[in-house]
Amino acid sequence: MPRSLPLPSTEAVAVLCLCALLVLLDASVVSFSYVGLAVVTSGVMALGAAAAQLRLYRFGRQWTACALSVVVATVSLLATSLVEGTVLQRTPGWAELLGLLVLLCLACRYGRPAPLVLSAVPLFVAVVRIEGRAPALSDLPVLKDIDGLFTLLPVAFVLLGGYLRTEDGRRGIAAENVRQAERLDLARDLHDHVAHYVTAMVVQAQAGEHIAERDPATARELFANIEETGQEGLVAMSRMVRLLREADGAVAEAPVTPAMTRIEELVHQFTGIGQHAWLDVADDVDGAVWSPQLAKSVERLVQEGLTNIRKHARTATTVHVKLGTDGDRLVVRVRDNAIGQQRGRGWFRHSGFGMIGLSERVAELGGELSSGPMPEGGWELAASIPMK
Secondary structure (H helix, E strand, O other), rough: OOOOOOOOOHHHHHHHHHHHHHHHHHHHHHHOOHHHHHHOOOOOOHHHHHHHHHHHOOOOOOHHHHHHHHHHHHHHHHHHHHHHHHOOOOOOOOOOHHHHHHHHHHHHHHOOOOHHHHHHHHOOOHHHHHHHHHOOOOHOOOOOOOOOHHHHHHHHHHHHHHHHHHHHHHHHHHHHHHHHHHHHHHHHHHHHHHHHHHHHHHHHHHHHHOOOOOOHHHHHHHHHHHHHHHHHHHHHHHHHHHHOOOOHHHHHHOOOOOOHHHHHHHHHHHHOOEEEEEEEEOOOOOOOHHHHHHHHHHHHHHHHHHHHHHHHHOOEEEEEEEEEOOOOEEEEEEEEOOOOOOOOOOOOOOOOHHHOOOHHHHHOOOOOOEEOOOOOEEEEEEEEEEEO
16 A cells, blocks of 8 residues: 655644745735735745755755855845835735744754855845835834834844754753763673673683693583573673664563572672682662662672672682661672782783773762772772662
8 A cells, every 4th residue: 555645743734824824915915016926926935945944954955055045035135126116015025024034043043154144144134124115113003113123023033043053052962961871871781791701701711721631520611611601691792782772662571680689690600610609688688679770780880890800819719799788878898808919811901991880880879989908808899879
């Protein structure tokens, strides 16, 4: 079946009716002469140009829009000269006046500096010159007390265009801030997922190199873990890509793993050959009441802490993850018992992106993040975050 054309909106119909009414009003006032025809033609041309300008500016055709405005202003000035030189019943050409004012407003709203000046000046002059072909204002009951009406009108539309231009700029800045926040959040998620899984794979592969000949059974277990970790990483990345590509409705229906379950899985997955991890959750900690932002931040904090231990604390044999409360704040600690902070091989180049992203997450929730050695030895990553 052929695709039906979309119906015009109520606003579009109202604008079209107003334009048609103004054109009919002009046609009813002027006589059927070449001067009257010029007035009506100039009005129709101005209104059509105003409609065309919207598309021209939308597609960035600034100079074409400028040229069209100059042509319309020139035609208007010629029509004014014709009317002033006749005894025709005077009319300003209401359709033409509206079209010129809309063109002036659009130029001030969308035009770049050079096209804006070249468009606005002739349009402004054309509107002011229309006063010469208008009836005496004293004959109009509503406008007779307004001095300089045909000067105030273009000034008002210039100010309106400038105001709309400012609002467009504000909305553009707000939209860019939202896009930047989304890009930053995506960068954090990508770093957290990639660093966690890839680090686990590389560390286990490095350990496998040293024990492959001495203990084949352990080596096979390590390589099995590497395969499992790689598959989990692929699943996590596929899930992120799917969430980015799917429609909003599909994203909303995607199952969400509870934060506490995910944290337990992270701690369980960390435990490997020579390293053991424990999760200690205080009785007054209830992950079910956490906000989505808090739950995600706690999960990322635990994940980043465990990832950094794999990277930089190869001597650690025990890792302790503690979740507790301090008044109305949630306290998260990730500790290890490493002797010194030995760096891994040269493959690891510390970028700091993980800690930067983590600091930003915690700060956004009004929390505090700290990281450093403990007096009894080992290293601690800790955060205190308001739960409300």
